[in-house]
Amino acid sequence: MFPPGSLLGLLGGGQLARMTALAARRMGYRLRVFDPTGVDSPAAPVCEGVVGAKYDDAAALEEFARGLDVATYEFENIPLAALQIVERFCPVHPRWSALEVCQDREREKTFLHTHGFPHAPFRVVTTPAELADAVVALGTPCVLKTTGGGYDGKGQLKITAGLDPAEAWAQWSGGQPRRGVLEAWVDFDAELSVVCARNGRGELRAFPAFENIHTRHILDVTICPARFSPEVLREAEEIARAITEALDVQGLLAVEMFLARDGRVVVNELAPRPHNSGHLTFDASLTSQFEQHARAVCDLPLGGVDLLRPAVMVNLLGDLWSADGLRAPDWTPVLAEPAAKLHLYGKTRAKPGRKMGHFCVLAPTAEEALARALALKAALQPPDARK
Numbered sequence: 001m002f003p004p005g006s007l008l009g010l011l012g013g014g015q016l017a018r019m020t021a022l023a024a025r026r027m028g029y030r031l032r033v034f035d036p037t038g039v040d041s042p043a044a045p046v047c048e049g050v051v052g053a054k055y056d057d058a059a060a061l062e063e064f065a066r067g068l069d070v071a072t073y074e075f076e077n078i079p080l081a082a083l084q085i086v087e088r089f090c091p092v093h094p095r096w097s098a099l100e101v102c103q104d105r106e107r108e109k110t111f112l113h114t115h116g117f118p119h120a121p122f123r124v125v126t127t128p129a130e131l132a133d134a135v136v137a138l139g140t141p142c143v144l145k146t147t148g149g150g151y152d153g154k155g156q157l158k159i160t161a162g163l164d165p166a167e168a169w170a171q172w173s174g175g176q177p178r179r180g181v182l183e184a185w186v187d188f189d190a191e192l193s194v195v196c197a198r199n200g201r202g203e204l205r206a207f208p209a210f211e212n213i214h215t216r217h218i219l220d221v222t223i224c225p226a227r228f229s230p231e232v233l234r235e236a237e238e239i240a241r242a243i244t245e246a247l248d249v250q251g252l253l254a255v256e257m258f259l260a261r262d263g264r265v266v267v268n269e270l271a272p273r274p275h276n277s278g279h280l281t282f283d284a285s286l287t288s289q290f291e292q293h294a295r296a297v298c299d300l301p302l303g304g305v306d307l308l309r310p311a312v313m314v315n316l317l318g319d320l321w322s323a324d325g326l327r328a329p330d331w332t333p334v335l336a337e338p339a340a341k342l343h344l345y346g347k348t349r350a351k352p353g354r355k356m357g358h359f360c361v362l363a364p365t366a367e368e369a370l371a372r373a374l375a376l377k378a379a380l381q382p383p384d385a386r387k
Helices: 015-027 058-065 080-086 096-102 105-114 128-138 165-173 230-246 289-297 366-379
Strands: 007-011 030-034 049-051 070-073 122-125 142-146 156-159 180-184 188-198 204-206 210-215 218-224 251-260 265-271 311-317 340-344 355-362
Touching: 007 015, 007 080, 015 030, 015 289, 030 058, 049 058, 058 080, 070 289, 080 096, 096 105, 096 265, 105 122, 105 180, 105 265, 122 128, 128 142, 128 165, 128 180, 142 165, 156 165, 188 230, 188 265, 188 289, 204 230, 218 366, 230 251, 230 265, 251 289, 311 366, 340 366, 355 366
Parallel strands: 007 030, 007 070, 030 049
Antiparallel strands: 122 180, 142 156, 142 180, 188 204, 188 210, 188 251, 210 218, 218 311, 251 265, 311 355, 340 355
């Protein structure tokens, strides 16, 4: 166990690291962050120490790791070799073995299949000919996805009836050798996620399921409590708990799922870290996902996950900023709403689709919170639009 006052290392300095650091500092932890952007990273202002270098810089990783009590990471695309270097100096949680599964879609789908968790049928493809055979086997529509590095819809191509597999491969691969996973299309009614925390002694707690609405493959709105039947909520939590145990995660694991039109709950993706859909826990839960992550990584007893009040989170993307990415919208509509909480991530320049912050609205019911949140979202306009 690493009690408050210990030195916690964060690999990656984006908004997830920033919010984890804020929660951990409140508990009394000291923080050191490693990020290629160094002092310009969102997490840097709330950490005592900052190391700015690429993830393949072994000397910098050793500098970062020396003196740490324990370390964790904020996203999946950190090279396993970087974790293994840090692990020579201190424990890293979740372990690199869990990250190895979650950062590669082929390994992730194989893990789900091997352990009997519900997932979309899939085929691994490396050539146009293999893609053609896989399309015949799975039918259309289907989705071709990169095995690694894809997020928010990047590296994905929907294949519909009539699209020539060779043309699809050329469009998706850009003429370069690639390895992909072709997944059968899941006809779904809704998307949901469950964030689980597990400490080193095996204590496990799951946050209530989150109902997620995506726009252009990016999470737009999260609603909690999720508006599904008790049976669906119970099944989703049971699946997430079982996957967390099977992966032997110490820390957080977010399990993204589809609710199919036929009532099945189907696992889509895994993320061994705090998750965008869990941001509302900062304002609406007894223990936020970020504090829970710190507790689990440091092997403390886990905090309560009770939802204090229904809440809705809305992502704030760079599209709301000025065309040059430097001027933010007028936040008055959100700040004037007593039941709203604004969170900005400290990023210096906005880009379309870039997550710059979020706001959360609390209300007596999920429907009321959603109505207020959507009204606030509609009231926000880019500075250029107000001329």
